[in-house]
Amino acid sequence: MGHLLDVAACTEVILEREPPKTLELYARDLGLEPAQTKAWVCALAGLHDLGKASPAFQQKWPEGKKRVWEAGLTWAVDPTPPPNDISHSVITEEVLSALLEGRGWHSRAAQNVAAAVGQHHGYRATRQDLDAVVSKEKGKGVWDRVRCELFEAVLEVLKVGEAPKVSIYGGAAFERLAGLTSFADWIGSSLDFQPLGDDLKAYYQRAKEMAADKLNSVFPTHAGMNRSAPVERARAKPVLQPAGCFGIPLGLWMNALRACARM
Numbered sequence: 120m121g122h123l124l125d126v127a128a129c130t131e132v133i134l135e136r137e138p139p140k141t142l143e144l145y146a147r148d149l150g151l152e153p154a155q156t157k158a159w160v161c162a163l164a165g166l167h168d169l170g171k172a173s174p175a176f177q178q179k180w181p182e183g184k185k186r187v188w189e190a191g192l193t194w195a196v197d198p199t200p201p202p203n204d205i206s207h208s209v210i211t212e213e214v215l216s217a218l219l220e221g222r223g224w225h226s227r228a229a230q231n232v233a234a235a236v237g238q239h240h241g242y243r244a245t246r247q248d249l250d251a252v253v254s255k256e257k258g259k260g261v262w263d264r265v266r267c268e269l270f271e272a273v274l275e276v277l278k279v280g281e282a283p284k285v286s287i288y289g290g291a292a293f294e295r296l297a298g299l300t301s302f303a304d305w306i307g308s309s310l311d312f313q314p315l316g317d318d319l320k321a322y323y324q325r326a327k328e329m330a331a332d333k334l335n336s337v338f339p340t341h342a343g344m345n346r347s348a349p350v351e352r353a354r355a356k357p358v359l360q361p362a363g364c365f366g367i368p369l370g371l372w373m374n375a376l377r378a379c380a381r382m
Contacts, residue, residue: 122307123167123168126165129310130331131157154243158279159277162279163235163300164299166270167236169211169266169270170207173207178204191261192256197255206248208216213249215249226375230289231293242323310326
């Protein structure tokens with residue numbers, strides 16, 4: 120839960136530092152007012168790791184597996200072991216779309232946004248990948264309930280309101296959400312650990328403060344991150360960075376900015 124809220128908080132801080140035009144584009148994508156748009160976009164980005172609540176992911180760390188089993192999160196059939204295990208990002212895409220539909224999203228739009236946040240590690244799941252997300256990989260019963268609880272908790276903290284009525288979420292809209300999620304995940308993954316506690320809203324506010332500090336430390340010459348319009352930054356020659364945890368998310372965010380610049 121902590122990391123989901125960390126990334127949602129990072130998303131909000133990034134959007135608050137962007138020119139107003141950026142949020143306006145996300146609002147047009149969703150057909151919502153800017154304030155509600157920001158809530159939904161932050162929630163969606165935060166839910167990128169929902170697939171970690173699964174046997175496929177929890178099997179990877181013996182100590183972690185022991186803890187979830189003690190909490191009643193078990194499985195009767197072992198999931199596919201590493202290195203051929205099912206990625207948590209693919210499981211996110213598979214389970215998130217159904218949860219969004221249950222909240223009132225149109226089926227295709229739910230699938231689109233689930234795919235966008237699911238590719239936060241830089242690759243798009245294939246149909247074959249998604250078909251491999253069977254019960255032994257994602258878990259059922261208590262696993263479904265836990266994912267639903269996480270989903271509802273994130274939406275409650277962000278106060279998302281009613282679901283958007285858009286029937287499709289593709290093209291530049293898809294790029295914008297995918298890029299922002301990946302970038303926010305990179306920042307969120309670098310935040311210092313803080314105890315979750317019982318007050319999730321208080322946790323979220325602390326996470327926003329930490330996210331602001333982290334962005335200022337990573338981009339010291341662009342602490343405002345809103346001194347130039349997206350079109351200007353998208354046209355600028357990017358600085359080449361090493362591949363890995365930095366290169367992929369920043370590259371996707373630059374693609375998102377280019378999607379803004381094309382509008």
